[in-house]
Amino acid sequence: xxxxxxxxxxHVQPGSPAPLQAIGLSGTVVGVLANDPAVLASLGDAVHLxxxxxxxxxxxxxxxxxxxxxxxxxxxxVPADAGELEIGAxxxxxVGRTACRVSQATALxxxxxxxxxxxxxxxxxxxxxxxxxFKARDGSCVLGPDITPLEAxxxxxxxxxxxxxxxxxxxxxxxxxxxxxxxxxxxxxTAFMTLRxxxxxxxxxxxxxxxxxxxxxxxxxxxxxxxxxxxxVAEGGxx
Numbered sequence: 001x002x003x004x005x006x007x008x009x010x011h012v013q014p015g016s017p018a019p020l021q022a023i024g025l026s027g028t029v030v031g032v033l034a035n036d037p038a039v040l041a042s043l044g045d046a047v048h049l050x051x052x053x054x055x056x057x058x059x060x061x062x063x064x065x066x067x068x069x070x071x072x073x074x075x076x077x078v079p080a081d082a083g084e085l086e087i088g089a090x091x092x093x094x095v096g097r098t099a100c101r102v103s104q105a106t107a108l109x110x111x112x113x114x115x116x117x118x119x120x121x122x123x124x125x126x127x128x129x130x131x132x133x134f135k136a137r138d139g140s141c142v143l144g145p146d147i148t149p150l151e152a153x154x155x156x157x158x159x160x161x162x163x164x165x166x167x168x169x170x171x172x173x174x175x176x177x178x179x180x181x182x183x184x185x186x187x188x189x190t191a192f193m194t195l196r197x198x199x200x201x202x203x204x205x206x207x208x209x210x211x212x213x214x215x216x217x218x219x220x221x222x223x224x225x226x227x228x229x230x231x232x233v234a235e236g237g238x239x
Contacts, residue, residue, distance in 0.1 A: 017069055107183040
């Protein structure tokens with residue numbers, strides 16, 4: 001039923017991978033940095049130094065443009081000068097009806113469901129202003145394989161998330177304790193930007209994103225959701 005509704009999504013943008021269009025994703029994906037308090041803790045006193053001089057008081061957002069979008073099972077190219085990629089695993093909040101200035105109390109009712117996201121990045125040290133060449137590489141935002149309906153998830157703020165590289169679980173953690181839980185994040189973001197059906201807002205990756213190299217496989221598992229998979233290949237080499 002959910003997929004049939006999303007297939008009629010008028011906000012689907014051409015140019016996204018066909019399987020993502022087929023489940024109704026619009027092609028707009030918004031990420032949030034440092035929503036895990038452990039990320040800010042890891043920065044130590046650096047957050048009090050110029051140019052920032054204080055921890056962020058509002059969500060620190062970034063966009064994953066359409067060139068980055070890929071489907072579960074994709075082969076993602078690792079730049080020759082990078083050697084490896086960070087795998088930032090996150091839950092994606094899939095908007096089901098237009099969300100503009102929503103309240104925290106009603107925010108989740110604007111969702112159609114949830115999707116697994118692997119936000120792959122070239123390792124970098126800038127948390128507030130990551131360069132596009134680190135975050136916007138082709139195929140670096142892997143989603144899917146499908147949307148888990150809203151009613152199938154008791155709470156997006158109490159889910160276990162695991163990252164696998166080859167046959168080893170290299171990260172395990174919970175969405176519990178995020179600086180902005182899902183409803184608050186939606187309310188804060190839609191206070192200044194409208195999210196439309198099929199848009200995806202990432203809840204944010206856990207601290208210490210694991211890394212993988214060319215030739216390795218990766219996977220993201222989130223309780224109650226379909227397993228996302230992918231593999232890393234050399235840039236310019238065979239897929």
